[in-house]
Amino acid sequence: MERRKVIIDCDPGIDDSLAIMLALKSEEIEVIGITIVCGNAPVEMGFGNAKKVLRQMGRLDVPIFVGEKRPVRREYVNALDTHGEDGLGESYLSEVDGYEQQMDAVDFMASVLKAEKVSVIALGPMTNLAVLIDRAMDAFLNIExxxxxxxxxxxxxxxxxxxExxxxCDPDAAALVYDTMYENGKKIHMIGLDVTRKIVLTPTILEYICRLNPETGDFIRKITKFYFDFHWQWEHxxxxxxxxxxxxxxxxxxxICQGFDSYVQIETxxxxxxxxxxxxxxxYRKEANAKVMTEVDVLRFFRLFLSRILDVKPEELDILQDII
Incomplete structure (x- = not known):
């Protein structure tokens, strides 16, 4: 199997952490670096949280690069009300010392993308990508x-x-990325709230995770408790x-997801x-610059997600269809 090289650009964050876990457990992906952007948490906190996840996964070999500390134009507003004051569900896991890099996130992206085509999975605001456009357009256009x-x-x-x-958080950055994709005949895959809102980690699924893999389950329980409480308070x-x-x-x-091609513009x-x-x-009669996802196979997602992070075979997860 040919592994696709990816950079994960993120703002950890509870769900970012779960996404990193999935990526590191998937043979189809080779995570060559994690870049941090201000978003759910300030960049230094996000850097610390990424290290905690890598320690949990036994993968501190993956380099992490600190990126932009504030949006392109607007004032930075974090999401610690959603993710807890430590950005990781107020789990207060012990810090991991060291692992600072000599270059920042954007320079890392530029150096990698000038050398080869690599994909980017963007899980946070697009500030790092917007700065990359300004700093090294040729590198941005080489994103696979x-x-x-x-x-x-x-x-x-x-x-x-x-x-969303x-x-x-940084509409000017998102607008620049979408506009640049349009101007260069490229498409972004937009995984928006239309599909992500259907992916709900319920108490039953969490308990199932803990039964199948107590160590991983305990970690997920610690970082998601605050998230559970937040979702009940605000969305019931x-x-x-x-x-x-x-x-x-x-x-x-x-x-896992289906959608349609469309021109998309971000309001600033x-x-x-x-x-x-x-x-x-x-x-507008404009060529599409995005593939917008509108449908998701929830069972297919959870089979993939749980089988990977829990180290079990998908066929061992038949009970999922009864608890989702």
């Missing part, structure tokens, strides 16, 4: 495939009535939506700040 957890089509927003957090969901692992799962298995001002405006009716 760009898959983004962000935006929404018909589903409501999660930080405003119309906006990653694009709302018994469980928590885990957005980012779906993005990694889609990168591995394209049959006013009450619709951060909204992903999807021209599904082709009013």
């Amino acid at each position: 495939e760009l898959v983004s957890m962000g935006g929404t089509f018909k589903s409501h927003g999660n930080c405003s009535p119309v906006a 957090y990653n694009y709302w 969901i018994i469980g928590c939506v885990i957005n980012d692992p779906l993005t990694v799962a889609y990168f591995i298995d394209r049959n 001002q006013g009450i619709s700040l951060g909204q992903s405006v999807v021209d599904s009716m082709n009013f």
Whole structure:
């Protein structure tokens, strides 16, 4: 099997951590680096959280690069109200010392992408990618495939009535990335709230995880408890939506999500700040710059996700169809 090289650009974050776990356990992917951007947590906190996840996975060999500390233009607003004051569900796991890199995230991306085509799985705001466009456009255009957890089509927003957090946090960056994709005849894969909202880690699934792999289950329980409480308080969901692992799962298995090609523009001002405006009716008569996901096979996702992170065979997970 040929492994696809990827850079994971993220803002850990609870669901980012679960996504990293899935990527590191998947033979189809070779994670050559993790780049951190301000988003769910400030970059230094995100750097620390990424190290905690790599320690849990026994993969501190994967380099982590600290990226942009603030959005391109607007004031930075973190999401610690959602992810806890330590950015990792107030699990307060012990810190991992060291592992600082000599170059920043954008320089790392530029150096890698100038040398070869590598895909980017973007799980946070697109600030690092926007700076890459300004600093090294040739490197950005050499991204083999760009898959983004962000935006929404018909589903409501999660930080405003119309906006998803990653694009709302830095709308100018997201707008630049989408516009650049359009101008160069490329498409971004948009894994938005329309599909990620259907991926809910319930108490029953969490208990199942703990039964199958107590060590991994204990780690996931620690980092998601705060997330469970937040989702109940704000959305009356018994469980928590885990957005980012779906993005990694889609990168591995394209049959997990389905959607359509469309031109997408990101709003950068006013009450619709951060909204992903999807021209599904082709009013603008512009070539598509995105593949917008609208349908997801929830069972297929959980079979892949759990079999990988728990080290069990998919056929051993037959009970899933009864508990999802």
